[in-house]
Amino acid sequence: MSSLRNSVQRRAHRERAQPLERQRLGLLEKHKDYQKRAKDYNKKKAVLKSLRQKAAERNEDEFYFGMMSRKGPGSSITRGKSFTGMVDGDRGNKAMDVDTVRLLKTQDLGYIRTMRNVAAKEVRELEERFVLAGGTEQVGDDEDEDSDDDVGPPTSQPQKPKKIVFFDAPEERERALEAQADDEDDEMQDDDGGEEEDEQAVAARRKAQNLEKLGRRLKAAKKKLKALADAEYELELQQAKMAKTATSGGITKSGRRLRVRERKR
Numbered sequence: 001m002s003s004l005r006n007s008v009q010r011r012a013h014r015e016r017a018q019p020l021e022r023q024r025l026g027l028l029e030k031h032k033d034y035q036k037r038a039k040d041y042n043k044k045k046a047v048l049k050s051l052r053q054k055a056a057e058r059n060e061d062e063f064y065f066g067m068m069s070r071k072g073p074g075s076s077i078t079r080g081k082s083f084t085g086m087v088d089g090d091r092g093n094k095a096m097d098v099d100t101v102r103l104l105k106t107q108d109l110g111y112i113r114t115m116r117n118v119a120a121k122e123v124r125e126l127e128e129r130f131v132l133a134g135g136t137e138q139v140g141d142d143e144d145e146d147s148d149d150d151v152g153p154p155t156s157q158p159q160k161p162k163k164i165v166f167f168d169a170p171e172e173r174e175r176a177l178e179a180q181a182d183d184e185d186d187e188m189q190d191d192d193g194g195e196e197e198d199e200q201a202v203a204a205r206r207k208a209q210n211l212e213k214l215g216r217r218l219k220a221a222k223k224k225l226k227a228l229a230d231a232e233y234e235l236e237l238q239q240a241k242m243a244k245t246a247t248s249g250g251i252t253k254s255g256r257r258l259r260v261r262e263r264k265r
Contacts, residue, residue, distance in 0.1 A: 102242050109235045116228040126218040133211045
């Protein structure tokens with residue numbers, strides 16, 4: 001019976017077509033197309049809802065080192081020692097040509113040379129002032145930055161730490177201030193007789209403080225001069241390596257040393 005039923009010609013069920021006045025809008029959407037569109041819309045809506053909830057409940061102090069790479073967490077482990085911490089991928093920056101970079105480095109070198117000359121002049125002036133102020137110790141460039149030894153003679157006595165006192169009422173604070181003022185007046189009256197003896201000590205203390213200040217300024221100026229000289233040397237080396245003709249040697253990443261061909265005479 002089934003074979004007989006299949007042999008009978010049946011009516012062809014055709015899908016509804018787009019009306020003539022709406023043919024400009026393309027094919028008519030069928031129910032299966034609507035199902036796919038609705039499923040995709042609901043999926044996107046659920047994802048956005050989940051992301052909004054995560055953003056609202058996120059911890060602002062959360063951090064992990066995988067954030068430093070677009071490849072995701074664990075890239076620093078998989079890449080090993082070659083991981084530099086820089087974000088991977090193209091940032092849209094265009095590399096400048098060699099001529100432009102060479103010109104910019106020439107300008108940078110001129111600026112650094114000017115600043116180095118200014119720093120050298122400042123060092124010479126500070127050295128002269130340091131010697132005229134009575135300084136005998138030479139401020140070295142290779143001193144330890146973390147050392148607490150000051151240049152010159154010792155300064156005045158260290159200041160006593162301030163004591164914080166809390167009062168329960170403003171009247172107690174006023175009485176304490178009046179008592180402190182009375183004590184200071186008594187001390188000033190006691191010290192009036194020995195002002196002449198203390199003038200020499202005050203002058204010596206001011207001289208020592210001035211000498212210490214000059215020593216610190218001289219040390220900072222020499223440190224700045226050394227940093228500018230190192231930067232100038234590095235820029236000169238880079239400029240020599242970027243020259244159109246080989247003017248300096250070097251070492252490749254593989255450790256092979258480059259040799260400069262000399263002109264035969």
